[in-house]
Amino acid sequence: MVRLKQTVERPDEDTYERRLERVQEHVAAMSRRRFLAIPGILGSVIGGAFAVFEIELLKGKKFHLRPPGALAEEKFLATCLRCGQCAQACPYNSVRLAAAEEGIAIGTPYIEARRIPCYLCEDLPCIKACPSGSLSKEITDRGNVKMGLAVIVDRQACIALQGLRCEVCYRACPLLGKAIALEFRPHEVTGKHAIFEPVVNFDACVGCGLCEHACILETPAIKVLSLADAKGLMGRHYRIGTKTG
Ligand code: SF4
Ligand code: SF4
Ligand code: SF4
Numbered sequence: 472m473v474r475l476k477q478t479v480e481r482p483d484e485d486t487y488e489r490r491l492e493r494v495q496e497h498v499a500a501m502s503r504r505r506f507l508a509i510p511g512i513l514g515s516v517i518g519g520a521f522a523v524f525e526i527e528l529l530k531g532k533k534f535h536l537r538p539p540g541a542l543a544e545e546k547f548l549a550t551c552l553r554c555g556q557c558a559q560a561c562p563y564n565s566v567r568l569a570a571a572e573e574g575i576a577i578g579t580p581y582i583e584a585r586r587i588p589c590y591l592c593e594d595l596p597c598i599k600a601c602p603s604g605s606l607s608k609e610i611t612d613r614g615n616v617k618m619g620l621a622v623i624v625d626r627q628a629c630i631a632l633q634g635l636r637c638e639v640c641y642r643a644c645p646l647l648g649k650a651i652a653l654e655f656r657p658h659e660v661t662g663k664h665a666i667f668e669p670v671v672n673f674d675a676c677v678g679c680g681l682c683e684h685a686c687i688l689e690t691p692a693i694k695v696l697s698l699a700d701a702k703g704l705m706g707r708h709y710r711i712g713t714k715t716g
Pocket of ligand 3: 646671677679
Protein backbone atom coordinates (compact mmCIF):
# COMPACT_ATOMS: atom_id res chain seq x y z
CA MET A 472 0.00 0.00 0.00
CA VAL A 473 1.24 3.46 -0.86
CA ARG A 474 1.74 5.65 2.22
CA LEU A 475 1.84 9.41 2.23
CA LYS A 476 3.97 11.65 4.40
CA GLN A 477 2.03 12.14 7.63
CA THR A 478 1.69 15.89 7.21
CA VAL A 479 -0.21 15.48 3.96
CA GLU A 480 -3.92 14.69 3.87
CA ARG A 481 -4.73 11.47 2.16
CA PRO A 482 -7.33 11.38 -0.61
CA ASP A 483 -10.62 9.60 0.02
CA GLU A 484 -9.79 5.94 0.90
CA ASP A 485 -12.12 4.23 -1.61
CA THR A 486 -11.32 6.46 -4.55
CA TYR A 487 -7.63 6.27 -3.83
CA GLU A 488 -7.55 2.45 -3.55
CA ARG A 489 -9.63 2.00 -6.67
CA ARG A 490 -7.39 4.33 -8.64
CA LEU A 491 -4.28 2.54 -7.40
CA GLU A 492 -5.73 -0.83 -8.40
CA ARG A 493 -6.50 0.44 -11.90
CA VAL A 494 -2.99 1.79 -12.35
CA GLN A 495 -1.42 -1.44 -11.08
CA GLU A 496 -3.49 -3.39 -13.61
CA HIS A 497 -2.37 -0.99 -16.31
CA VAL A 498 1.34 -1.34 -15.45
CA ALA A 499 1.04 -5.13 -15.33
CA ALA A 500 -0.71 -5.10 -18.73
CA MET A 501 2.07 -2.97 -20.22
CA SER A 502 4.70 -5.37 -18.92
CA ARG A 503 2.81 -8.39 -20.22
CA ARG A 504 2.88 -6.82 -23.68
CA ARG A 505 6.68 -7.01 -23.63
CA PHE A 506 6.39 -10.77 -23.29
CA LEU A 507 3.84 -11.40 -26.04
CA ALA A 508 6.32 -13.67 -27.79
CA ILE A 509 5.92 -16.08 -24.87
CA PRO A 510 2.59 -17.84 -25.23
CA GLY A 511 -0.41 -17.71 -22.88
CA ILE A 512 -0.30 -17.74 -19.12
CA LEU A 513 3.48 -18.20 -18.95
CA GLY A 514 4.01 -14.89 -20.79
CA SER A 515 1.59 -13.09 -18.46
CA VAL A 516 3.22 -14.50 -15.34
CA ILE A 517 6.75 -13.61 -16.49
CA GLY A 518 5.60 -10.13 -17.58
CA GLY A 519 3.94 -9.41 -14.22
CA ALA A 520 6.92 -10.73 -12.28
CA PHE A 521 9.29 -8.63 -14.39
CA ALA A 522 7.32 -5.44 -13.61
CA VAL A 523 7.39 -6.12 -9.86
CA PHE A 524 11.11 -7.01 -9.95
CA GLU A 525 11.97 -3.87 -11.95
CA ILE A 526 10.09 -1.54 -9.60
CA GLU A 527 11.44 -3.17 -6.42
CA LEU A 528 14.99 -2.99 -7.75
CA LEU A 529 14.73 0.75 -8.38
CA LYS A 530 12.93 1.52 -5.11
CA GLY A 531 15.69 -0.22 -3.17
CA LYS A 532 18.54 1.60 -4.91
CA LYS A 533 20.68 3.40 -2.38
CA PHE A 534 22.72 6.22 -3.75
CA HIS A 535 24.37 8.97 -1.78
CA LEU A 536 25.06 12.16 -3.63
CA ARG A 537 28.48 13.71 -3.50
CA PRO A 538 28.51 17.52 -3.16
CA PRO A 539 28.37 19.67 -6.31
CA GLY A 540 31.44 19.52 -8.52
CA ALA A 541 32.68 16.19 -7.14
CA LEU A 542 35.17 14.42 -9.41
CA ALA A 543 34.40 10.89 -10.64
CA GLU A 544 34.18 8.64 -7.58
CA GLU A 545 37.60 6.99 -7.92
CA LYS A 546 39.38 10.33 -8.31
CA PHE A 547 37.25 11.86 -5.61
CA LEU A 548 38.24 9.18 -3.10
CA ALA A 549 41.91 9.52 -4.05
CA THR A 550 41.99 13.29 -3.58
CA CYS A 551 39.45 14.15 -0.87
CA LEU A 552 41.24 15.12 2.37
CA ARG A 553 38.18 14.36 4.55
CA CYS A 554 38.69 17.84 5.99
CA GLY A 555 34.98 18.65 6.09
CA GLN A 556 35.39 22.20 4.84
CA CYS A 557 32.64 21.70 2.26
CA ALA A 558 30.28 20.62 5.05
CA GLN A 559 31.22 23.65 7.13
CA ALA A 560 30.63 25.98 4.20
CA CYS A 561 27.17 24.63 3.41
CA PRO A 562 24.54 27.01 4.82
CA TYR A 563 21.83 24.32 4.81
CA ASN A 564 23.78 21.51 6.52
CA SER A 565 23.14 19.46 3.41
CA VAL A 566 26.64 17.98 3.42
CA ARG A 567 27.42 15.29 5.99
CA LEU A 568 30.64 13.41 6.65
CA ALA A 569 30.26 9.64 6.48
CA ALA A 570 30.48 7.67 9.71
CA ALA A 571 31.66 4.04 9.81
CA GLU A 572 28.18 2.49 9.70
CA GLU A 573 26.99 4.41 6.63
CA GLY A 574 28.64 2.19 4.02
CA ILE A 575 30.53 5.08 2.41
CA ALA A 576 34.26 5.82 2.74
CA ILE A 577 34.60 7.16 6.29
CA GLY A 578 34.89 10.93 6.59
CA THR A 579 33.94 11.64 2.99
CA PRO A 580 31.19 14.20 2.35
CA TYR A 581 27.82 13.13 1.02
CA ILE A 582 24.26 14.39 0.73
CA GLU A 583 21.16 12.42 1.66
CA ALA A 584 18.51 14.11 -0.44
CA ARG A 585 15.49 12.84 1.48
CA ARG A 586 16.92 14.28 4.71
CA ILE A 587 18.41 17.58 3.46
CA PRO A 588 18.87 18.03 -0.30
CA CYS A 589 21.32 20.39 -1.97
CA TYR A 590 19.70 23.81 -2.34
CA LEU A 591 21.99 24.63 -5.24
CA CYS A 592 23.43 27.91 -3.95
CA GLU A 593 24.15 30.44 -6.68
CA ASP A 594 27.72 30.92 -5.44
CA LEU A 595 28.45 27.21 -4.70
CA PRO A 596 30.30 27.83 -1.39
CA CYS A 597 31.06 24.11 -0.94
CA ILE A 598 33.17 24.11 -4.10
CA LYS A 599 34.91 27.35 -3.12
CA ALA A 600 35.81 25.90 0.29
CA CYS A 601 37.36 22.67 -1.03
CA PRO A 602 41.18 22.90 -0.75
CA SER A 603 41.96 19.74 -2.73
CA GLY A 604 40.06 20.21 -5.97
CA SER A 605 37.94 17.14 -5.18
CA LEU A 606 35.04 19.50 -5.81
CA SER A 607 36.09 20.91 -9.15
CA LYS A 608 36.56 24.67 -9.34
CA GLU A 609 35.76 24.39 -13.05
CA ILE A 610 32.11 24.26 -11.99
CA THR A 611 31.20 27.91 -11.51
CA ASP A 612 27.62 27.82 -12.80
CA ARG A 613 25.06 25.82 -10.81
CA GLY A 614 23.45 24.71 -14.07
CA ASN A 615 26.59 22.70 -14.83
CA VAL A 616 26.45 20.66 -11.61
CA LYS A 617 25.81 16.93 -12.16
CA MET A 618 25.39 15.05 -8.88
CA GLY A 619 23.02 12.45 -10.31
CA LEU A 620 19.75 12.29 -12.18
CA ALA A 621 16.17 12.22 -10.94
CA VAL A 622 14.03 9.25 -11.94
CA ILE A 623 10.43 8.30 -11.20
CA VAL A 624 11.35 5.00 -9.56
CA ASP A 625 7.85 4.01 -8.51
CA ARG A 626 5.38 4.71 -11.28
CA GLN A 627 2.67 2.77 -9.43
CA ALA A 628 2.89 5.06 -6.42
CA CYS A 629 3.36 8.42 -8.17
CA ILE A 630 0.16 10.38 -7.54
CA ALA A 631 0.44 12.27 -10.85
CA LEU A 632 0.59 9.01 -12.81
CA GLN A 633 -2.68 7.95 -11.24
CA GLY A 634 -4.39 10.92 -12.81
CA LEU A 635 -4.43 13.11 -9.69
CA ARG A 636 -2.96 16.59 -9.84
CA CYS A 637 0.31 16.58 -7.94
CA GLU A 638 2.96 19.02 -9.05
CA VAL A 639 5.02 18.92 -5.88
CA CYS A 640 8.27 17.59 -7.37
CA TYR A 641 7.87 19.90 -10.35
CA ARG A 642 7.34 22.96 -8.14
CA ALA A 643 10.28 22.05 -5.87
CA CYS A 644 12.81 22.03 -8.71
CA PRO A 645 15.20 25.00 -8.72
CA LEU A 646 15.37 24.66 -12.50
CA LEU A 647 11.60 24.68 -12.90
CA GLY A 648 10.45 23.94 -16.41
CA LYS A 649 14.00 23.13 -17.53
CA ALA A 650 15.07 20.11 -15.49
CA ILE A 651 11.56 18.78 -15.00
CA ALA A 652 8.41 19.43 -16.99
CA LEU A 653 4.81 18.29 -16.81
CA GLU A 654 3.66 16.45 -19.92
CA PHE A 655 -0.04 16.15 -20.59
CA ARG A 656 -1.65 13.02 -21.98
CA PRO A 657 -5.10 11.45 -21.72
CA HIS A 658 -5.58 8.82 -18.99
CA GLU A 659 -5.28 5.47 -20.81
CA VAL A 660 -7.18 3.55 -18.13
CA THR A 661 -10.26 5.72 -17.56
CA GLY A 662 -10.24 7.27 -21.05
CA LYS A 663 -11.76 10.43 -19.53
CA HIS A 664 -9.19 11.98 -17.23
CA ALA A 665 -5.85 13.65 -17.89
CA ILE A 666 -2.40 12.76 -16.64
CA PHE A 667 0.24 15.41 -16.06
CA GLU A 668 3.38 13.32 -15.98
CA PRO A 669 6.56 14.75 -14.44
CA VAL A 670 9.29 14.18 -17.05
CA VAL A 671 12.94 14.83 -16.25
CA ASN A 672 15.17 16.52 -18.81
CA PHE A 673 18.41 14.55 -18.89
CA ASP A 674 20.50 17.52 -19.99
CA ALA A 675 19.28 19.99 -17.40
CA CYS A 676 18.74 17.93 -14.23
CA VAL A 677 21.61 18.56 -11.80
CA GLY A 678 20.64 15.86 -9.29
CA CYS A 679 20.11 18.23 -6.36
CA GLY A 680 17.41 16.00 -4.85
CA LEU A 681 14.92 18.76 -4.09
CA CYS A 682 12.24 16.79 -5.94
CA GLU A 683 13.00 13.62 -3.96
CA HIS A 684 12.93 15.62 -0.73
CA ALA A 685 9.58 17.20 -1.60
CA CYS A 686 7.69 14.09 -2.78
CA ILE A 687 4.54 13.77 -0.66
CA LEU A 688 4.70 9.97 -0.42
CA GLU A 689 6.24 8.34 2.63
CA THR A 690 8.66 6.55 0.30
CA PRO A 691 9.43 8.98 -2.53
CA ALA A 692 8.30 7.99 -6.01
CA ILE A 693 11.04 10.17 -7.52
CA LYS A 694 14.65 9.61 -6.52
CA VAL A 695 18.05 10.81 -7.63
CA LEU A 696 20.13 7.92 -8.97
CA SER A 697 23.74 7.75 -10.03
CA LEU A 698 24.37 8.81 -13.62
CA ALA A 699 25.15 5.21 -14.59
CA ASP A 700 21.90 3.83 -13.16
CA ALA A 701 19.80 6.67 -14.52
CA LYS A 702 21.23 6.57 -18.04
CA GLY A 703 20.11 2.96 -18.37
CA LEU A 704 16.55 4.26 -18.02
CA MET A 705 16.89 7.23 -20.35
CA GLY A 706 14.63 5.93 -23.07
CA ARG A 707 11.69 5.46 -20.75
CA HIS A 708 11.89 8.39 -18.36
CA TYR A 709 13.75 11.24 -19.98
CA ARG A 710 13.54 13.85 -22.64
CA ILE A 711 16.84 14.91 -24.17
CA GLY A 712 16.73 18.62 -24.76
CA THR A 713 18.91 21.63 -25.26
CA LYS A 714 20.70 22.54 -22.08
CA THR A 715 19.42 25.82 -20.77
CA GLY A 716 20.85 25.59 -17.21
S1 SF4 B 1 25.42 24.17 -3.35
FE1 SF4 B 1 24.88 25.10 -1.37
S2 SF4 B 1 23.31 23.74 -0.50
FE2 SF4 B 1 24.35 22.59 -2.13
S3 SF4 B 1 25.96 21.45 -1.03
FE3 SF4 B 1 26.89 23.34 -1.84
S4 SF4 B 1 26.74 24.79 -0.14
FE4 SF4 B 1 25.31 23.11 0.33
S1 SF4 C 1 36.39 20.24 1.24
FE1 SF4 C 1 37.12 18.96 -0.46
S2 SF4 C 1 38.80 17.81 0.44
FE2 SF4 C 1 37.61 18.62 2.16
S3 SF4 C 1 36.13 17.01 2.68
FE3 SF4 C 1 35.11 18.39 1.22
S4 SF4 C 1 35.50 17.45 -0.78
FE4 SF4 C 1 36.97 16.54 0.64
S1 SF4 D 1 17.11 16.49 -9.01
FE1 SF4 D 1 14.92 17.00 -9.19
S2 SF4 D 1 14.76 19.08 -8.33
FE2 SF4 D 1 16.96 18.74 -8.78
S3 SF4 D 1 17.28 19.53 -10.88
FE3 SF4 D 1 16.78 17.33 -11.09
S4 SF4 D 1 14.55 17.29 -11.40
FE4 SF4 D 1 15.04 19.33 -10.57
